[in-house]
Amino acid sequence: MAKNGNSLDQRTFNKLSRLYIIALSAIAVSVIASQILIRKHLNDQQSDSTVINVAGRQRMLSQKLTKDVVALSSEPVLENRLLLKEKIKSTFKVWELSHHALQQGNDSLGLPKKNSKAITQKFKTLNPVFDTIAVATKAIIEKIENVPPLPVSAFVNDIEKVRANEGDFLSLMDDIVNQYDLEADEKVSWLQNLEVWIMGFTLLVLLGEFMFIFWPTAKSVKNTLAELLVAEKRAKQMAVEADELSISKEKSIKELRALSHAMDETLLFARILPNGQVVHMGNKFSRLFKFSKFGKSALIWNVLSKVESEQFAVEEIITKHKKTGWQGEVKATTKDGDDIWLEMAIIPFSPTEDKSELLIIASEITARKVAQLEIERLTKQSFEEKMSHQKIISSKIIENQEKEQNRIAKDVHDGIGQMLTGLKYNLESIDTKDVEKATAKIEHLKELTTSIIKGVRTATFNLTPPELTDHGIVPAIAKLSQELSKLTGKQIVVFNKTDFNQRLDSLTEINIYRIVQEAINNAIKYAESTHILVSLSHSRNILSIVIDDNGKGFEPSKVKKIKEGDGGMGMTFMRERINYIGGRLFLNSEIGKGTRVTLNIPLGE
Numbered sequence: 182m183a184k185n186g187n188s189l190d191q192r193t194f195n196k197l198s199r200l201y202i203i204a205l206s207a208i209a210v211s212v213i214a215s216q217i218l219i220r221k222h223l224n225d226q227q228s229d230s231t232v233i234n235v236a237g238r239q240r241m242l243s244q245k246l247t248k249d250v251v252a253l254s255s256e257p258v259l260e261n262r263l264l265l266k267e268k269i270k271s272t273f274k275v276w277e278l279s280h281h282a283l284q285q286g287n288d289s290l291g292l293p294k295k296n297s298k299a300i301t302q303k304f305k306t307l308n309p310v311f312d313t314i315a316v317a318t319k320a321i322i323e324k325i326e327n328v329p330p331l332p333v334s335a336f337v338n339d340i341e342k343v344r345a346n347e348g349d350f351l352s353l354m355d356d357i358v359n360q361y362d363l364e365a366d367e368k369v370s371w372l373q374n375l376e377v378w379i380m381g382f383t384l385l386v387l388l389g390e391f392m393f394i395f396w397p398t399a400k401s402v403k404n405t406l407a408e409l410l411v412a413e414k415r416a417k418q419m420a421v422e423a424d425e426l427s428i429s430k431e432k433s434i435k436e437l438r439a440l441s442h443a444m445d446e447t448l449l450f451a452r453i454l455p456n457g458q459v460v461h462m463g464n465k466f467s468r469l470f471k472f473s474k475f476g477k478s479a480l481i482w483n484v485l486s487k488v489e490s491e492q493f494a495v496e497e498i499i500t501k502h503k504k505t506g507w508q509g510e511v512k513a514t515t516k517d518g519d520d521i522w523l524e525m526a527i528i529p530f531s532p533t534e535d536k537s538e539l540l541i542i543a544s545e546i547t548a549r550k551v552a553q554l555e556i557e558r559l560t561k562q563s564f565e566e567k568m569s570h571q572k573i574i575s576s577k578i579i580e581n582q583e584k585e586q587n588r589i590a591k592d593v594h595d596g597i598g599q600m601l602t603g604l605k606y607n608l609e610s611i612d613t614k615d616v617e618k619a620t621a622k623i624e625h626l627k628e629l630t631t632s633i634i635k636g637v638r639t640a641t642f643n644l645t646p647p648e649l650t651d652h653g654i655v656p657a658i659a660k661l662s663q664e665l666s667k668l669t670g671k672q673i674v675v676f677n678k679t680d681f682n683q684r685l686d687s688l689t690e691i692n693i694y695r696i697v698q699e700a701i702n703n704a705i706k707y708a709e710s711t712h713i714l715v716s717l718s719h720s721r722n723i724l725s726i727v728i729d730d731n732g733k734g735f736e737p738s739k740v741k742k743i744k745e746g747d748g749g750m751g752m753t754f755m756r757e758r759i760n761y762i763g764g765r766l767f768l769n770s771e772i773g774k775g776t777r778v779t780l781n782i783p784l785g786e
Contacts, residue, residue, distance in 0.1 A: 522550035708732025
């Protein structure tokens with residue numbers, strides 16, 4: 182694991198985060214830009230229908246105005262002429278207002294104050310005709326309203342002007358209406374072309390994200406899993422090597438302890454020649470084996486025992502190890518027939534340059550040996566049970582690791598892999614000529630892209646939570662609770678009573694995280710809980726984490742012994758982990774009243 186946050190999981194998380202930000206930013210920019218352009222164009226077109234409607238109405242109003250004006254010439258009754266005058270006056274007011282509003286704009290009519298150069302030019306041609314009709318109409322109204330009213334003959338010329346210019350006005354107004362309609366069609370056509378360009382650009386963005394982001398991301402996750410498998414294999418090899426080193430170290434410590442004990446206490450000692458002849462023997466050694474004569478016939482193995490097999494064993498040890506030395510336990514028998522156990526060391530040394538001797542240093546361990554044999558006899562069965570127990574735990578740990586790896590691989594293959602394949606086929610099946618279907622598929626592709634991002638985040642979250650490496654155990658537990666709440670619908674709450682925020686050793690943090698994860702999962706899977714509370718508090722030396730649930734509870738005695746077949750492997754793993762970090766675990770549960778798991782972890786100074 183690298184330092185400064187450069188671990189494998191951190192590098193993977195940072196890389197994926199950058200890629201997702203780029204992908205989402207590109208899609209967001211595309212959508213925002215398209216919306217801005219389309220809305221701007223739609224705003225420009227909002228008034229087109231109103232303009233065309235008002236312009237078309239002008240033709241109708243001019244015809245109505247002309248009709249009523251002409252009707253005056255044949256109406257002899259004054260009251261009727263006054264009624265016609267009011268109609269002409271009302272029609273003229275609307276006709277005149279609309280004519281000026283089309284050119285200068287009018288908020289009440291919803292007309293903008295902008296026209297194209299072509300329409301402005303056509304209005305310049307129309308205005309003299311309009312002015313002629315307007316002046317004549319106003320003159321007719323004034324003469325009728327004159328007191329006393331003037332006869333029809335007084336405004337016959339004005340009526341003729343109106344009728345004579347009415348045809349020109351209609352013709353020119355038709356040109357203006359047609360020009361308005363043509364410009365509106367051009368705007369619609371431009372908007373259609375804009376939508377096609379936006380759709381093409383969005384497709385290119387999605388295709389680019391698939392080729393340069395999502396497909397490389399899938400490969401990256403695959404490579405990450407491969408690296409994790411290699412790391413696991415390397416860890417197993419390191420564990421084997423560590424066991425071998427431990428055995429070697431224990432052997433060396435045992436040899437040094439035996440030699441130190443012999444040299445410090447010097448209980449029994451003797452000097453012999455390489456052929457086994459006794460040169461000197463200490464008093465305590467002599468008294469124990471009742472040896473008082475020195476001679477060429479006094480061989481050390483004959484002194485130590487009168488049993489032939491024991492003599493042969495001592496002789497073989499000395500002959501075999503006279504140049505290298507030896508340390509171990511030797512069975513001896515006194516002349517009285519008492520069995521004696523000696524812890525003996527044979528050390529080669531040279532008192533002079535041309536003479537070699539062996540120094541024998543021993544201590545009597547008879548009582549200890551007898552007790553040891555008895556203990557070994559009594560504990561052999563228990564030891565075998567513990568070894569079997571440990572083998573079961575080891576096999577279950579490996580089995581769970583394999584299941585977890587298979588689950589992650591299956592999630593990537595069945596989930597993300599299939600969604601990426603679906604994304605590829607959907608992209609290839611888009612027909613840009615069919616705008617409606619292409620738009621619908623683009624919306625589907627956006628949803629599929631969101632599902633892929635969620636799948637990759639879930640896969641990377643399940644490997645090792647980035648919050649644990651970046652921020653520590655409290656944010657990691659909070660994130661775990663949040664994610665599990667979303668996935669299961671359970672109410673999982675984290676309450677940091679004392680605002681604990683210290684960083685611990687990485688192995689301590691990952692073991693605490695796994696224990697809490699196991700406890701929450703047990704509450705979800707087996708306890709049928711609806712509410713789970715994770716409480717944290719700490720003092721100077723202890724961090725306490727309590728996981729409470731309102732589930733159905735159980736009998737703790739049923740999970741204490743794996744061999745009884747009542748389950749409890751999850752609890753065993755939790756105890757193994759808490760023991761590894763030097764903490765303590767307490768389990769309290771009662772059927773129908775929920776479960777409480779308490780962790781107490783020591784904090785360093």
